[in-house]
Structure formats: C-alpha cells, structure tokens
Amino acid sequence: MAAQRIGLVAWHVFKESVRDRVLYAIGAFALLLVASSLLIGQITAGQDVKIIKDLGLTTIELAGVLMTVFIGVGLVAREIERRSIHSLLAKPLPRWEFIVGKYFGLLLTVTVNVAAMAAALYLMLAWMDWTSLPNIRRSWDAPATDVRLLISVLLIYAELALLTAIALFFSTFSSSALWSVVFTVGLYIAGLESEDLRNFGDIVDAPVMAHVVSAIGWVVPAFSSFDVKAQVVHGVHIPAGYVIHMLLYAIFYIGVALLAAVTIFSRREFK
C-alpha cells in the first residue's frame, strides 16, 4: 500500500517535471554547450576528442545540477508556497511517503535526462571517431567511444542523486523556493571545495581554525570526489574500489538527507 502511494507520488512528480518548461530551457542550454564544444575544438589544436569528452561530461554534470536545483526545488518548495500541498496532505498519505515519493520522482527525471545526454554524447563521439583519420586516432590518449566514460557518467549520476536529496532537504524547511535554491547551490559549491577544506590544515598555521574548517570539509558532501572526468578523458584507470566506495558514500549521505528531510517535514506546519 505504501509502495503504491509512493509510486504514485513519484510518477506524478516525473510527469510534472516533463511538462515543466524549465526542463526544455536546460536542454537547450545543454545543446548549445555541446555545439560550442565543436567550435572550441578549433582553439586547442589536436585535442578535439579530449575537448568534446571534457565538455560533454561537464555539460551532463552542469545540466544535471541546474535541473536538480531548479526543478527539484521548484517541485517541492513551490508546492508548499502555492499551497497545492494542502489538498494532498489531507489524503491518506503519511508525510514520509510524500518525501520518499518526491525523491524517487525527481530521481527518475534525473535518470532519464542523464541517460539521454550520455547517449547523445556517445553518438557525437562515434561520429567523430568515424570521420577522423587513422593517424589522428592513434594520437588520442583513449578511444573516442571509450566505455570508461560511463564510469564518469555513473559517478556524475550518483552525485546528482545526492544533490537531489539535498535539494529536497532544503525545500522542506526553508520558507521560500528562493532560499532553497540559494542553500542548495551554496552547499554544492562548498562540496566542490571539500577536498581543499579537508586539507586546510596543510596551508594554514592556526590550529583551531584548521580543525574547524577540516571538520566542515568532512561533513560537507564531497562532490569533488565524484569528479573523475580528467582521468577518464585521458584513459587513466579508475579502480573499481574507488567507484564502489563513492557509490556507498552517496547512498549513506542520501539516507542522511532523506532522513533529515522526513524529520523536518513531519513536524512542519502549513498555514
């Protein structure tokens, strides 16, 4: 029974996001970025494949982040702002089911989009491969349609799954959609710097400051550690253990974010 309701909420979220015009704006942006990568290939001579892989993966990540933040926050925080949630909560839907359902609906949206963009990237790389001369191909660090790119895509997907949970968390307690966006983006940027935060002690002398910042570096979601774009683009091997650890990390942290979201949302009032 609970599963059916969660599934309904999730499906509804997915349907809504598909019809949300923000999605198409982001898609257009992604397309633009990808098209411009072909132009940028001209500037850094001989490195075209690397550039396209780099930009392609970055686009998937960036578009994913934008989508997560704007659609994710929009779908929950806006729902609360506009009070469309009032009639929903009068149904036999426990609050935790609402949160979990929203999460899986957003995740489904992200999955479809990442898959679509990854497929598009591979198509472009396949075309590049097909139209390049053999001696150019030999100069590449890694094949154009390198399967290892999928490792990066997988980690980007895990990163986005985590960011989605965090966006959902911020939506449940902040008073407006705008604040949710601000917090989510802020935490994302902090997460990108988490490695630097953790190594703060090496650079700074004051021990108290170093410890505080280091601690923050451990708690903040380590988004930078999901970034293996530079490695896969050059064909550097990523050990399976690395991927497994990061997926495990994502799962733990997603659990934390959802638990926190459910906790806050269960106590929340709606005027």
Place this chain on the structure above:
Amino acid sequence: MATVVRTERLTKDFATGFWRPRPHRALDALSFDIPAGGVYGLLGPNGAGKSTTLKLLVGLLWPTSGRAEVLGRPAGDTGAHQRLGFLPEHPTFYDQLTAEELLMYFAGLFGFAGQERRTRATRVLDRVGLGADRRRPLRQYSKGMIQRVGLAQALVNDPEFVMLDEPMSGLDPIGRREVRDLILHLRDEGRTVLFSSHILSDAELLCSNVGILDRGRLVASGTVAELAASTGEGGRGWEVVVTSLPQAVADRLAPRVRRVTKIAEGRYSLELGPDVHPEPLIAELAVAGAALVSVSTLRTTLEDAFINVISPGPKAPGARPQGQG
C-alpha cells in the same frame, strides 16, 4: 460512530514578529463536538480562527495544547483521512495536470486501482459540473472552476465526513446555489458536513448545528433556532411599511416604535416591539394620510444572534497579521 469531531480545549498559538516572536493566540481552549449526520456550520468574522480549526482537524497544523479527534482518531492521523474529504481555503492544484488526471491521482492515493480511478474521477467531476472540461489542463481553469475541482477532490473517495473551508468563495450566485444543493445532497446521503463561512444566510439555510468563533473563542454554539432565540429580545415584533407618510408625522412616531427607517420620499418602514399592538398605530397612520403597504412579523435571525455575540473590538477589517479565516 456518534461523534465525528471532538475537540477538548484546543489551543493554537502562532509566533509573530521576526526579532522577538510574540505568540498570537489564534484558538483559545476550543471545545466542541460535531455529531454524525447533519451539517455543522463554523461561523465567524474574518480572522476568527475558522480555517485554523479546519487545518488542525486535517493535520496541516499541530495544536499548541489541547486535543482534537476526527472519526475516532487523533487529528492528523492519516488513517482517518481515508474516510474524509477536505476542501482547503485557497485551493490550488497542479497547473500542468488535467482535472481528470488530478482526480485519478488522488483516487490512487486512496487505494483505488486502475479503471476504478477513472470511473470515480469522471463521476465526481460530473457531479460538480466539470464533466465536459475534465481533459483540459487546470492552468486554463477559472477561479470558479478550480473551486469546483476542489469540491470534486474532496468527494472522490465517498467520504463519511466532508470538511469545506469557505466553499462558496469565488462562486457566482448560480454556483453558490449549486454548492448549497450539493451540501444538502451530501447530508441526505447520510454524510456529515462541516463547513466554515462568514456568510450567514447560507448557514441559516443549511446547518443543523452552528458554532460561532470570535478571535479564537467559541462564543456561541447550538442549533440555529436556539441561537436565534437566545438573543433574548422577545423574538417577535412587527414591521409596518407605509407610503405617503408626511415627514412630520414620522418624526413624532419615533419614541413609540423601535425603529423608523426611511426607504424613500414618503415611504417608511416602522419596526414595532412585541409589546406594541400594531392596529391602533395603523389607524393613526391612515388618518394622517398614509397608505399601508405591508404588515409582517419579525423573526430574529441568525444575523442578530451573530452581531450580539461578536464583541465590537478595536479591530480594523482584515487587520490580522496572518490571514486566517
């Protein structure tokens, strides 16, 4: 079950102000019961706490102290939601969906499966008069249509108990009559209806029981007849309407009658208390040259009772810090 709703000293405080939150008491020790079957009207001026009460019953708000029970369970328990329907104060839904999709989604949340969802959705949308528009996105709906969708989604599960927060708002007179008829039908079907309103004439026509809220306090409750009788002014009297009455004569009447109202030039309405016999007065008026239009008995109405119990206070209309009905 004999009682559908029971509240015991239900109290709700809101924190207002940003820097030093002061609690604003929206509901103060509210205690009332709603028996099964019948229509209960929760009345009061704007800001009295009507919407707050309904939201507490449905679990959108939590009580600061006191208890509330709905259908035998604590308020907010989603188990009770299976058997109730709720129309919120400012209904908004999901712009991208069609009415049919929305109703089917909600029907699914109640546990109905597959084809039954569509059947129920269609049936309930027909009932509120939206059958023809059910495949259009809600984005395109007018305010009145959205209100009807709100009613529909409150009924999709055939609830025992229906809670309607200001169901008439946003409707034209035809719509209001339709909603009144709907409420009566629901009552005839054996359901219990609770609605909040500040429009008293609707309550008079529909309610078996009524509760009047003023600034968070329940200041009167009972049947309409009981409340009307409680104004204690004797409850009877006369209204005499005449034309062609000279002004001078009207002015001389003032001390003998309860009220003189000038409707137009020469046309007056005279209110007589129950202790005054109308016949001699009418004879006098005829001698003075007035023509009689009508003589009728006065019944004190719910409006009188209402005005009686609502304390005049230093409040400007709509001056609540948070908008509560």
Place this chain on the structure above:
Amino acid sequence: MSGRARLGASLLGIVVGLAAAAETLHGREKAYPLPVPSQHLLYLRSNRIASRMMLSFKSVAADVYWIRAIQHYGLERKSLRTTDRFDLLQPLLDLTTTLDPRFNIAYRFGAIFLSLDPPNGPGRIDQAIALLKKGLAYNPNRWQYAHDIGFIEYWYAGDYTAAAGWFERAAEIPGAPDWIRPLAAVTLARGGDRQGARTMLEELRGSEEKYIRDAADRSLAQLRALDDLDQLQGMVDEYFNRRQSYPASMTELMHTFGIAGVPSDPARVPYAYDPATHTFTLGPASPLSPLPKIVQKTPAPKK
C-alpha cells in the same frame, strides 16, 4: 514511539549516517587516492585564452590560481617523488600574474620559492627572475621587485656584479628607501662576505610579508651554521697540529678540547663528522640543508 523519542531517533540516525559517510570517504581516500594528471590543475594552458575566457572574473580567477599555487607547493614539499617536482609552480604563478598583473605577493613569494633549492623548491633561479621581471614590466614603480632580483642574484646565483646592478636600478625607482643605494656598494665591495650577506638579510627581516621574513631567518640560520662549521673545521686543524693525525670521531675531538655534549646547528640538529675526509657537515636530517654555496670560505690548506 512518542514524538520526542522519534525525533531523538532521527537525529541519531542522521549523525550515524554522516559518520558512516565520512568513514567511507576517508577509507576511499586512503585506499584509492586518485592520481591527478597535471593538466587538470591548469586546464587552460594558454594564458591568452585564459585571459579572454575569464572575462570579468579575472581577479577572482587569479586568486584561485594563487591558492592552487600555494597548495601545489605545500603538497609537493611533502611528496616523495624525486623527479618533476614543483613542475606546475611556474605555470601556475605565470597564470596567476597574467590574470592579475598587480598581484604583488604572487611575484615576491613565488620568486622566493622558485629559487629555493631542492628538496624545498625547484631551485629555478631563472624562473624566479623571469617572474620578477614580469612584475617590473607591469609595475615599474615596484622597487621591491628589482631589489628581490638583486638578492636572488647575490644569494643564489653568486653573481655580485649583476646583483649590484639590480640594487642600483632599484635605488633609481622613486619611492625606494635610502638603504638600497649603499647596498649596491656593499655588494660590490664585499661580495662573498658573510657580513655583507648578514646586513642584507637583517633588512629583509623587517619586511611586511611573513614568507619573506621566514626566508630571511632561515638564511641567517644557515650563515650561523656556516660559521659553526668553520669553527669546527678550525678545531680539526688544531687537533691535527697537536697530534699529527685526524680525530677518529666527533666525540674524541670534543673530548680533546674539553667540550661536553655534541655541537648542533641552529636547528638543533647535531653536526656530522666524516672521519674519512675529516670534514664537518650539516647533519643529514637538518632542515637548513643545503647550505648556500656562494659564501663558503675555502677550507684552510692542510699542513
């Protein structure tokens, strides 16, 4: 579960979850440290393109690259690699100063650490001087850059003439303090003298920048070590004069002169005595190593 208990359980769950996540991350970092290919840090090899692409964010980008330069230096110092160390230091500093040509500390600090000899730095005097020259080109009024080049020529390159020339040039720049001009003279006259070096280093100890003060302190400690070594060497020679043989160990030498304990350098690392060559050197673990070459007096001829 009551509301309170549920809240407590949730909070506990959150804390446990965060701890588990942090543990996993830590475990992964230890077990699978990710090799960072060098190009990654720079991403944009061409300064021209970097400049154009950064648009209005040049200053911020310069800050970012400066921080990366410091991190690179810090990490390289701890790294156990023996080749290609500090290889990104110059490109990072170059990029930083292209994006923000007035980034004072990038020029001065960058030059110091480019000059440091391995293992503390790349020992690239040429790069250090090029960086400072770039700074002078953009900021002709910065007499400090000319002075710094002079110091590098004096201390690391041992080219006293060039050093004096740069000190003169610094003195010409309006705003330069009075003590610069005599510095040129002193350099020419007493180049190779430790006392001259001491004078200049004492001046540097008054600098506003902590890194420069630290570098000056270190250099002064090295000079004291050199003096100590000369004195110890003198003791060896005296021993030979007395016994017609060289001491077999440091303890024996100390004992002969009635000195208790073991002589240590200003960093409290004991000096090392090699009986085979009968010379004293810095202890192998001393942080003052390597000693500057230019101001070592030639050892006294053996009798």
